[in-house]
Amino acid sequence: MKETQAYIERIMRVNRGHQRLALAVDHSLSSMLAGQAMLVRRIDKDYEAEHWDPYLRELWFPVEIQASNIVIVERPARTHYLPGQLFSIIGPVGKPYRFRQKLRNILLIAYNTTPAALLLMVPPLLAKQVSITLVLMGSAKQYESNHLPEEVEVLQADDNLTWPDMVMTLGWADQVFVLVGQGDEAGYFSDIMQLMRERHSDIPANYVFGVVERDLPCGVGACHACVLNLRGAQKLQCTDGPAFDLTELRLN
Amino acid sequence: MKETQAYIERIMRVNRGHQRLALAVDHSLSSMLAGQAMLVRRIDKDYEAEHWDPYLRELWFPVEIQASNIVIVERPARTHYLPGQLFSIIGPVGKPYRFRQKLRNILLIAYNTTPAALLLMVPPLLAKQVSITLVLMGSAKQYESNHLPEEVEVLQADDNLTWPDMVMTLGWADQVFVLVGQGDEAGYFSDIMQLMRERHSDIPANYVFGVVERDLPCGVGACHACVLNLRGAQKLQCTDGPAFDLTELRLN
């Protein structure tokens, strides 16, 4: 964890809604693993904040890491970026996702958010022959996924949160990661757990992980804005997350 | 006076401290005359304010008008602009400068500000064979003027606000325009009037004009933040200015 600077080296439009930025970052960030993120704010040439609006840093999850110092992020197309633009970065923030040793089939669910926070795991898992299914739910259905590797099976859930061959996908999955948007995380996770419980009477530990991407004011465990209640303990999204075993998370 | 949109067509760096922007503007702005200005704010593609910071509109004086819809402005180099950037413009704001009919020699003074607000008069006056002297005073001395037409004689005042051949320049001038920066306008004008009074025992009307460039919150005469006290009346910088006869201005 430190504060470093980065600039935009290249901008690639990937679909109607999104662009990817190639950021030239400090070497300390090129070993980030899936699950880890950066807290980012625009700065000017003198390393000052350009404005106080937006005020807090934005949470950017890398979707790809290229070479030793190029990190790719996916951002909404409506925001205007420019090659050469400077950023201050605090990171890496958070803990890497934990995968089973003998992982064969993984189910990723993006619910009311783009799947960006899940994408960094894709290249290494594909390299290990893991088959990946990505289900887009709620507002995530608007996400256009043609630019993702074709080995990733992308499915759209319907309004009842079911999808074609759901029973099979759930049955086959060795591990599930559910990424939810901001707002009513507890409610979104409840929806998913209900779905799961209809399949598995007893959900094992380290099987379904909930991934949260709330704004993180400080990112270092100081402000306590990101506390989550887990069974028996309070955990911080910024230092203990972003993924939590959904069987332990208290969905109050 | 209306609200229109404009975008940056070209950006030209003119010296270390300044750049010039070629703005493609609405036709209603291409007949602006020296003394008139535009109230400008950045907007995004949907014609919304991009941010509320900066909050008020900026006062931009054109330095040149090209073709029917290209207005050139001079801005500090430290601000980052881009071709294609959109602006909302309220204008034209203010009244044109009034020149004597038989103008031969004009003296321009920029005191603690860049001379931008005086430059739009340069091409037409040169075309009429008027000889132009520009004196840079106070912080204006940092202004690099190599990009100005070579017919303009540029002089630097010293710390006592005198300059080489001052007696001659003052004696020859048929009209004087004194542009002052924000802060202590009254004090700056007093300095100049003292200088003048040492030369002319009785300063005629319409001879020395003070030009102000304070921030204008509304630009239409509504907010009363830009009131100036003239002998016998209150005038508004936005609708009656920016130039006022210095013999009438009450320098309180």
Add this chain to the structure above:
Amino acid sequence: MAIDIVRSRKYSLTVSTPVMPASGTVGFGDRYRDLLDFEKLGAFVTNAATIEPWRPARGTRIIPLDAGVLVHTGLPNPGLAKVIKQYRRAWANMPIPVILHLLGTSARQLKRALPLIDEAQEIAAVELGISDDSDAADAVSLVAAASQMEKPLLARLPFYECQQLALPLADAGADALVLTAAPRGTARDPHSGRLVSGRVYGPLIKPMILRMVGRLRRQLPEELPIIASGGIHSPQDARDYLEAGAVAVQVDTATWAQPKMLERIARDLGGWVATRQKDALPDEWNPEMTHTEVIQRRAT
């Protein structure tokens, strides 16, 4: 739509849309005529008039802040009598009710001024500005004096004292409360280096006044309307205030920054919905344009 924004004592004041400019932002008359369609607004609120003439403040009057501005104009005006004389014609031509903002100084002075106001038919109502640091007794006597007028009386409360003054002024005879005037503050003029005291404007003011409106709505008599003012910069800001219990809103310095925002908020809250041709350029279509075609008017 027809919204009565004062409590029905002797008078009523009906607006067709619950949006108006805040005093001090759009002038005494029709200065904004080229930039705003007054017809779309609910009412027009004038700059502050005082009984005696006031001169402009000396020195710096505008200090840019981060996403905001500090303003100290000194409220220059030629005094109530001259203000009425000078602007009554413009007011008569307004397509909407005109609310005169009158700065309260002393009850005695105020009483002498009431006939002037009663006589001016172009004035639909008075908004009485209560000074900062007013104590409750002074404010009450001002409002009591002003309520003798033959027109509806709105009282605009100072920011820091609004919790203490709201109930007493409701009892003293205000027909509606305007919550609140912009908070006072002090900032450094970057040009002169001097500290300047004035009023603070910007979107960050809204959450503070929204909280006050919500709290006071629960404490004040139900029949007393609240008009909310402070930091409104978008239709959503305005709707938040209505949801917190205000009957109408006043938009302040956002008008200077983006004049059409006032009209856009008024259209939105007035039930005017405009749709946009797909892929139109901003020049061809924009929601701020006075003459954007109105596609639909919601049933009211």
Add this chain to the structure above:
Amino acid sequence: MAIDIVRSRKYSLTVSTPVMPASGTVGFGDRYRDLLDFEKLGAFVTNAATIEPWRPARGTRIIPLDAGVLVHTGLPNPGLAKVIKQYRRAWANMPIPVILHLLGTSARQLKRALPLIDEAQEIAAVELGISDDSDAADAVSLVAAASQMEKPLLARLPFYECQQLALPLADAGADALVLTAAPRGTARDPHSGRLVSGRVYGPLIKPMILRMVGRLRRQLPEELPIIASGGIHSPQDARDYLEAGAVAVQVDTATWAQPKMLERIARDLGGWVATRQKDALPDEWNPEMTHTEVIQRRAT
């Protein structure tokens, strides 16, 4: 430089630079160790501890605003006894005095807690948080109870009530006043659509609190130090407060947005001046870097 930031009653509290973080922004312990050089600060102020454990707030805790943020954490903490046990080691290792922020609830509860605090040598002083909407009598009895402690007592005043509470709390035994806690406000969560109430932070808060500090400096006993807090985002903001009469300042949420700003303000006010190699790239030099070479230390 050695600045005493409390009035000399029984105790003193000396800092080497008049800059510290505000409670709630940097945690209980050394969470910011990688991003801040604590040695450059005047003191460390902890997050709020309460006598009994408090749970985190439900629902949304952070709402982005224009150039600001609304925060409602619920001040989660395991209660005073556990806080001391858990963090006293980190406090002992701090190179600067540690000020414990204690949220005052009842005087009776507070009295029982004092021995815990007196016993903890790692705590240099206590900053007592006075709740919003406190009435003067309750606040006075809290401060009177806390002042029985064998350590200096700072009282942090709520924003809206600070004018009423300042003098009574000075009389009740506070050794310094912290002006003020962030104002409360209400904002809409853009994700859930619900209204959330919390505290408002951002640069626009500064002009309001700067005015209060200036006014109260003139009203309060001369020997009572004021520590200013609110909206500080630059060295100039901090200097404005000192010029208005504060002996020291607390930097709040600016630290989250740009952590090194706190250190930079501390360097600036502490008399540390760094110069920059001409044309250095930001990567090679930046004024925020912890280990920027210090070129000169002003005489103090």
